[in-house]
Amino acid sequence: xxxxxxxxxxxxxxxxxxxxxxxxxxxxxxxxxxxxxxxxxxxxxxxxxxxxxxxxxxxxxxxxxxxxxxxxxxxxxxxxxxxxxxxxxxxxxxxxxxxxxxxxxxxxxxxxxxxxxxxxxxxxxxxxxxxxxxxxxxxxxxxxxxxxxxxxxxxxxxxxxxxxxxxxxxxxxxxxxxxxxxxxxxxxxxxxxxxxxxxxxxxxxxxxxxxxxxxxxxxxxxxxxxxxxxxxxxxxxxxxxxxxxxxxxxxxxxxxxxxxxxxxxxxxxxxxxxxxxxxxxxxxxxxxxxxxxxxxxxxxxxxxxxxxxxxxx
Numbered sequence: 001x002x003x004x005x006x007x008x009x010x011x012x013x014x015x016x017x018x019x020x021x022x023x024x025x026x027x028x029x030x031x032x033x034x035x036x037x038x039x040x041x042x043x044x045x046x047x048x049x050x051x052x053x054x055x056x057x058x059x060x061x062x063x064x065x066x067x068x069x070x071x072x073x074x075x076x077x078x079x080x081x082x083x084x085x086x087x088x089x090x091x092x093x094x095x096x097x098x099x100x101x102x103x104x105x106x107x108x109x110x111x112x113x114x115x116x117x118x119x120x121x122x123x124x125x126x127x128x129x130x131x132x133x134x135x136x137x138x139x140x141x142x143x144x145x146x147x148x149x150x151x152x153x154x155x156x157x158x159x160x161x162x163x164x165x166x167x168x169x170x171x172x173x174x175x176x177x178x179x180x181x182x183x184x185x186x187x188x189x190x191x192x193x194x195x196x197x198x199x200x201x202x203x204x205x206x207x208x209x210x211x212x213x214x215x216x217x218x219x220x221x222x223x224x225x226x227x228x229x230x231x232x233x234x235x236x237x238x239x240x241x242x243x244x245x246x247x248x249x250x251x252x253x254x255x256x257x258x259x260x261x262x263x264x265x266x267x268x269x270x271x272x273x274x275x276x277x278x279x280x281x282x283x284x285x286x287x288x289x290x291x292x293x294x295x296x297x298x299x300x301x302x303x304x305x306x307x308x309x310x311x312x313x
Contacts, residue, residue: 001165002069004029004091006084007076008036008059010129010261011101013137015073015171017044017055022169027058027066029091030076036061038135047132048139068093071162074100074111077262078273081110099123099148099162103190103258104273105183105281108151121159122179123148124186127171130256140255141171149176184228185236188243190274191224192217194259195295198269198302201260205253216291217244223289224278230285259299266306271299 001024005016008028013035016028030036040059045052060066069091076084081102092115099121100107111120124147128140148163150156155177163175176182193204196213207213221240228235237243247257262269275292282289 001025001071003027003071003073003165004063004066004069004088006030006072006074006088006091007080008039009075009077010131010137010258011125011127012073012075013039013044013131014046014127014129014139014141015075015101016057017046017137018139018141018171019165019169020057021046021053021055024165024169027060027069029060029063029066029088032061034134035131042135045136046139047136049142052136063088063090066091069096071165072096072098074098074102074107076102077268078102078104078107078270079268081107082114085111085114097121097158097162101125101146102270102273103186103194104270105187105277106273112151117151120151121148121162122151122183123162124179124182125171126186126189128255130261140252143249144172146171146173147176147179147182148173149179149182151179153178153180178234181234181236184233187274187277188221188224188235188237188240189247190258191278191292192221192240192243193247194257195220195271195275195299197257198259198263198271199295199298201263203254203256203260204248205255208248208253214244216295220275220278220291220295223282223287223292227278227282227285227287227289230287231281263299263302263306268303268306269299271296271303275299 003026005012005028008030020026043054043056045054101123126144130138163173166173218240221243259269275295278292279289
Protein backbone atom coordinates (compact mmCIF):
# COMPACT_ATOMS: atom_id res chain seq x y z
CA UNK A 1 0.00 0.00 0.00
CA UNK A 2 1.30 3.45 -0.94
CA UNK A 3 0.56 6.11 1.67
CA UNK A 4 0.88 9.88 1.61
CA UNK A 5 1.06 12.04 4.73
CA UNK A 6 -0.35 15.38 3.62
CA UNK A 7 1.08 17.87 6.09
CA UNK A 8 4.37 16.63 7.60
CA UNK A 9 4.52 19.00 10.55
CA UNK A 10 4.98 17.71 14.09
CA UNK A 11 2.21 15.11 14.10
CA UNK A 12 2.54 14.26 10.41
CA UNK A 13 6.24 13.63 10.98
CA UNK A 14 5.48 11.32 13.91
CA UNK A 15 3.08 9.22 11.82
CA UNK A 16 5.25 9.35 8.71
CA UNK A 17 8.42 8.42 10.55
CA UNK A 18 6.95 5.59 12.59
CA UNK A 19 5.02 4.10 9.66
CA UNK A 20 8.14 4.27 7.49
CA UNK A 21 10.10 2.60 10.28
CA UNK A 22 7.51 -0.20 10.22
CA UNK A 23 8.36 -0.88 6.57
CA UNK A 24 5.44 0.87 4.88
CA UNK A 25 5.77 2.86 1.64
CA UNK A 26 5.11 6.35 3.02
CA UNK A 27 5.60 9.73 1.34
CA UNK A 28 5.54 12.99 3.32
CA UNK A 29 4.32 15.94 1.25
CA UNK A 30 4.30 19.59 2.26
CA UNK A 31 5.60 23.04 1.35
CA UNK A 32 9.33 23.56 1.57
CA UNK A 33 10.54 24.36 5.08
CA UNK A 34 13.77 23.92 7.03
CA UNK A 35 12.16 20.88 8.64
CA UNK A 36 11.47 19.23 5.28
CA UNK A 37 14.95 20.09 3.98
CA UNK A 38 16.61 18.40 6.95
CA UNK A 39 14.36 15.34 6.66
CA UNK A 40 15.12 15.07 2.96
CA UNK A 41 18.89 15.22 3.37
CA UNK A 42 19.59 13.75 6.82
CA UNK A 43 16.45 11.85 7.75
CA UNK A 44 13.95 12.33 10.57
CA UNK A 45 15.08 11.95 14.17
CA UNK A 46 12.38 10.58 16.48
CA UNK A 47 12.87 11.25 20.20
CA UNK A 48 10.80 8.88 22.32
CA UNK A 49 11.04 7.33 25.76
CA UNK A 50 14.39 8.86 26.57
CA UNK A 51 16.09 7.60 23.41
CA UNK A 52 16.27 8.66 19.80
CA UNK A 53 16.73 7.14 16.34
CA UNK A 54 16.88 8.49 12.82
CA UNK A 55 14.60 7.24 10.04
CA UNK A 56 15.19 7.83 6.34
CA UNK A 57 11.87 9.18 5.10
CA UNK A 58 10.59 10.01 1.62
CA UNK A 59 9.89 13.74 1.41
CA UNK A 60 8.36 15.76 -1.45
CA UNK A 61 7.28 19.37 -1.86
CA UNK A 62 4.75 18.54 -4.59
CA UNK A 63 2.12 15.84 -5.00
CA UNK A 64 3.07 15.34 -8.64
CA UNK A 65 6.42 13.94 -7.46
CA UNK A 66 4.56 11.14 -5.64
CA UNK A 67 1.74 10.18 -7.99
CA UNK A 68 -1.35 8.14 -7.11
CA UNK A 69 -1.45 6.51 -3.67
CA UNK A 70 -3.84 4.16 -1.91
CA UNK A 71 -4.30 6.25 1.24
CA UNK A 72 -3.94 9.96 1.99
CA UNK A 73 -3.59 10.78 5.69
CA UNK A 74 -4.52 14.44 6.06
CA UNK A 75 -2.65 16.26 8.84
CA UNK A 76 -2.48 19.85 7.60
CA UNK A 77 -3.87 22.56 9.85
CA UNK A 78 -7.65 22.68 9.54
CA UNK A 79 -7.72 26.12 7.94
CA UNK A 80 -5.65 24.72 5.05
CA UNK A 81 -7.66 21.52 4.42
CA UNK A 82 -9.47 22.77 1.31
CA UNK A 83 -6.34 24.23 -0.23
CA UNK A 84 -4.35 21.07 0.53
CA UNK A 85 -6.81 18.55 -0.89
CA UNK A 86 -7.30 20.57 -4.06
CA UNK A 87 -3.55 20.58 -4.63
CA UNK A 88 -3.46 16.83 -3.96
CA UNK A 89 -5.14 15.82 -7.24
CA UNK A 90 -2.02 13.92 -8.48
CA UNK A 91 -2.34 11.66 -5.41
CA UNK A 92 -5.86 10.58 -6.21
CA UNK A 93 -6.27 7.35 -8.12
CA UNK A 94 -9.40 5.33 -8.88
CA UNK A 95 -9.50 3.71 -5.42
CA UNK A 96 -7.66 6.25 -3.27
CA UNK A 97 -9.09 6.83 0.21
CA UNK A 98 -8.48 9.80 2.48
CA UNK A 99 -8.64 9.95 6.26
CA UNK A 100 -8.44 13.05 8.44
CA UNK A 101 -6.54 12.84 11.72
CA UNK A 102 -6.88 16.58 12.25
CA UNK A 103 -8.22 18.59 15.16
CA UNK A 104 -11.57 20.32 15.20
CA UNK A 105 -14.91 19.99 13.43
CA UNK A 106 -15.61 20.03 9.71
CA UNK A 107 -12.47 18.64 8.08
CA UNK A 108 -14.20 15.50 6.80
CA UNK A 109 -16.90 17.66 5.21
CA UNK A 110 -14.25 19.67 3.35
CA UNK A 111 -12.57 16.49 2.10
CA UNK A 112 -15.90 14.92 1.11
CA UNK A 113 -16.92 18.02 -0.85
CA UNK A 114 -13.86 17.52 -3.05
CA UNK A 115 -13.44 13.72 -3.10
CA UNK A 116 -16.97 12.48 -2.41
CA UNK A 117 -18.18 10.90 0.84
CA UNK A 118 -17.40 7.41 -0.39
CA UNK A 119 -13.67 8.26 -0.48
CA UNK A 120 -13.38 9.76 3.03
CA UNK A 121 -12.97 8.14 6.43
CA UNK A 122 -12.91 9.83 9.80
CA UNK A 123 -10.15 9.59 12.38
CA UNK A 124 -8.90 11.16 15.57
CA UNK A 125 -5.62 10.69 17.38
CA UNK A 126 -4.38 11.56 20.83
CA UNK A 127 -0.77 11.00 19.78
CA UNK A 128 1.39 14.08 20.31
CA UNK A 129 4.41 15.52 18.56
CA UNK A 130 6.67 18.57 18.87
CA UNK A 131 9.30 19.68 16.38
CA UNK A 132 12.16 20.59 18.73
CA UNK A 133 14.39 21.62 15.82
CA UNK A 134 14.27 21.02 12.05
CA UNK A 135 14.35 17.29 11.38
CA UNK A 136 13.86 16.35 15.04
CA UNK A 137 10.50 15.45 16.62
CA UNK A 138 9.52 14.62 20.19
CA UNK A 139 7.01 11.73 20.12
CA UNK A 140 4.17 11.25 22.61
CA UNK A 141 2.30 8.03 21.77
CA UNK A 142 2.44 5.81 24.87
CA UNK A 143 -1.13 5.15 25.98
CA UNK A 144 -2.46 7.53 23.31
CA UNK A 145 -5.21 6.11 21.13
CA UNK A 146 -5.84 6.61 17.43
CA UNK A 147 -9.43 5.97 16.35
CA UNK A 148 -10.78 5.41 12.84
CA UNK A 149 -14.20 4.80 11.34
CA UNK A 150 -16.73 5.65 8.67
CA UNK A 151 -18.31 9.09 8.36
CA UNK A 152 -21.77 7.55 8.28
CA UNK A 153 -21.06 5.02 11.02
CA UNK A 154 -20.88 1.25 10.96
CA UNK A 155 -17.93 -1.14 10.90
CA UNK A 156 -16.51 -1.78 7.43
CA UNK A 157 -13.69 -3.88 6.05
CA UNK A 158 -11.83 -0.81 4.80
CA UNK A 159 -11.99 0.91 8.20
CA UNK A 160 -10.65 -2.26 9.83
CA UNK A 161 -7.91 -2.43 7.18
CA UNK A 162 -6.75 1.09 7.98
CA UNK A 163 -6.99 0.38 11.69
CA UNK A 164 -4.80 -2.70 11.20
CA UNK A 165 -2.34 -0.54 9.29
CA UNK A 166 -1.88 1.77 12.25
CA UNK A 167 -1.68 -1.14 14.70
CA UNK A 168 1.01 -2.86 12.64
CA UNK A 169 2.99 0.41 12.71
CA UNK A 170 2.94 0.55 16.49
CA UNK A 171 0.01 2.88 17.22
CA UNK A 172 -2.64 1.89 19.73
CA UNK A 173 -5.73 1.95 17.52
CA UNK A 174 -9.45 1.24 17.70
CA UNK A 175 -11.99 1.01 14.88
CA UNK A 176 -15.23 2.73 15.94
CA UNK A 177 -18.76 2.19 14.73
CA UNK A 178 -19.69 5.78 15.68
CA UNK A 179 -17.15 8.51 15.05
CA UNK A 180 -19.17 11.62 15.97
CA UNK A 181 -18.83 11.06 19.75
CA UNK A 182 -15.10 10.44 19.20
CA UNK A 183 -14.73 13.67 17.21
CA UNK A 184 -16.45 15.62 19.98
CA UNK A 185 -14.36 13.94 22.69
CA UNK A 186 -11.14 15.16 21.05
CA UNK A 187 -12.73 18.55 20.39
CA UNK A 188 -13.57 18.99 24.09
CA UNK A 189 -9.99 18.11 25.03
CA UNK A 190 -8.64 20.67 22.54
CA UNK A 191 -11.07 23.27 23.88
CA UNK A 192 -9.94 22.68 27.47
CA UNK A 193 -6.35 23.80 26.92
CA UNK A 194 -5.53 24.85 23.35
CA UNK A 195 -6.62 28.48 23.23
CA UNK A 196 -5.63 29.20 26.83
CA UNK A 197 -2.09 27.92 26.31
CA UNK A 198 -1.80 29.84 23.03
CA UNK A 199 -2.82 33.05 24.79
CA UNK A 200 -0.72 32.57 27.93
CA UNK A 201 2.25 30.67 26.50
CA UNK A 202 1.94 28.06 29.26
CA UNK A 203 2.74 24.35 28.89
CA UNK A 204 0.49 21.62 30.33
CA UNK A 205 2.46 21.57 33.57
CA UNK A 206 2.47 25.33 33.95
CA UNK A 207 -1.22 25.82 33.29
CA UNK A 208 -2.05 23.46 36.16
CA UNK A 209 -0.39 25.93 38.51
CA UNK A 210 -2.80 28.72 37.50
CA UNK A 211 -6.26 27.91 38.96
CA UNK A 212 -7.92 30.72 37.02
CA UNK A 213 -6.63 29.29 33.72
CA UNK A 214 -7.84 25.82 34.66
CA UNK A 215 -11.27 27.18 35.57
CA UNK A 216 -11.45 29.08 32.27
CA UNK A 217 -10.75 25.85 30.38
CA UNK A 218 -13.40 23.98 32.35
CA UNK A 219 -15.98 26.68 31.64
CA UNK A 220 -15.13 26.63 27.91
CA UNK A 221 -15.74 22.87 27.88
CA UNK A 222 -19.01 23.28 29.80
CA UNK A 223 -20.26 25.67 27.10
CA UNK A 224 -19.22 23.23 24.37
CA UNK A 225 -21.06 20.39 26.11
CA UNK A 226 -24.21 22.53 26.26
CA UNK A 227 -23.89 23.20 22.52
CA UNK A 228 -23.41 19.48 21.83
CA UNK A 229 -26.53 18.58 23.79
CA UNK A 230 -28.52 21.20 21.88
CA UNK A 231 -27.23 19.69 18.61
CA UNK A 232 -28.21 16.18 19.69
CA UNK A 233 -24.66 14.87 19.97
CA UNK A 234 -23.95 11.95 22.31
CA UNK A 235 -20.92 12.76 24.45
CA UNK A 236 -18.40 10.40 26.02
CA UNK A 237 -17.51 12.99 28.67
CA UNK A 238 -19.99 13.64 31.48
CA UNK A 239 -18.21 16.40 33.38
CA UNK A 240 -16.12 19.28 31.94
CA UNK A 241 -13.23 18.51 34.32
CA UNK A 242 -12.74 15.15 32.55
CA UNK A 243 -11.64 16.89 29.35
CA UNK A 244 -9.02 18.91 31.17
CA UNK A 245 -7.63 15.81 32.91
CA UNK A 246 -7.59 13.86 29.64
CA UNK A 247 -5.64 16.64 27.91
CA UNK A 248 -2.60 16.25 30.17
CA UNK A 249 -2.78 12.48 30.65
CA UNK A 250 0.29 10.60 29.46
CA UNK A 251 2.19 13.65 28.20
CA UNK A 252 5.20 15.33 29.85
CA UNK A 253 4.49 18.48 31.83
CA UNK A 254 6.58 20.56 29.41
CA UNK A 255 4.49 19.44 26.43
CA UNK A 256 3.03 22.28 24.34
CA UNK A 257 -0.41 22.15 22.76
CA UNK A 258 -0.70 22.29 19.00
CA UNK A 259 -2.16 25.78 19.18
CA UNK A 260 0.70 27.04 21.34
CA UNK A 261 3.17 25.51 18.88
CA UNK A 262 1.44 27.41 16.06
CA UNK A 263 1.66 30.73 17.90
CA UNK A 264 5.30 30.07 18.77
CA UNK A 265 6.08 29.35 15.11
CA UNK A 266 4.15 32.42 13.97
CA UNK A 267 1.56 30.56 11.88
CA UNK A 268 -2.22 30.66 11.79
CA UNK A 269 -3.95 28.51 14.40
CA UNK A 270 -6.97 26.19 14.15
CA UNK A 271 -9.08 28.37 16.44
CA UNK A 272 -11.93 28.62 13.88
CA UNK A 273 -12.30 24.83 13.86
CA UNK A 274 -12.07 24.39 17.65
CA UNK A 275 -13.44 27.14 19.93
CA UNK A 276 -14.74 28.95 16.86
CA UNK A 277 -16.83 25.94 15.84
CA UNK A 278 -18.48 26.00 19.28
CA UNK A 279 -19.25 29.70 19.00
CA UNK A 280 -20.78 29.17 15.55
CA UNK A 281 -22.87 26.14 16.57
CA UNK A 282 -23.93 27.98 19.72
CA UNK A 283 -25.38 30.78 17.63
CA UNK A 284 -27.20 28.26 15.44
CA UNK A 285 -28.79 26.55 18.44
CA UNK A 286 -29.34 29.60 20.63
CA UNK A 287 -26.76 28.59 23.24
CA UNK A 288 -24.61 31.42 24.67
CA UNK A 289 -20.84 30.79 24.49
CA UNK A 290 -19.21 33.88 26.09
CA UNK A 291 -16.05 32.07 27.26
CA UNK A 292 -15.36 30.53 23.86
CA UNK A 293 -16.22 33.82 22.14
CA UNK A 294 -13.61 35.57 24.30
CA UNK A 295 -10.96 32.91 23.68
CA UNK A 296 -11.55 33.16 19.93
CA UNK A 297 -11.24 36.94 20.04
CA UNK A 298 -7.99 36.75 22.01
CA UNK A 299 -6.38 34.18 19.70
CA UNK A 300 -7.56 36.12 16.64
CA UNK A 301 -5.83 39.15 18.10
CA UNK A 302 -2.61 37.18 18.43
CA UNK A 303 -3.00 35.91 14.86
CA UNK A 304 -3.34 39.49 13.66
CA UNK A 305 0.19 40.13 14.85
CA UNK A 306 1.65 37.02 13.18
CA UNK A 307 3.90 37.84 10.30
CA UNK A 308 4.38 34.41 8.69
CA UNK A 309 1.50 32.19 7.57
CA UNK A 310 3.34 30.23 4.89
CA UNK A 311 2.47 26.72 5.95
CA UNK A 312 -0.47 24.70 7.21
CA UNK A 313 1.62 21.79 8.45
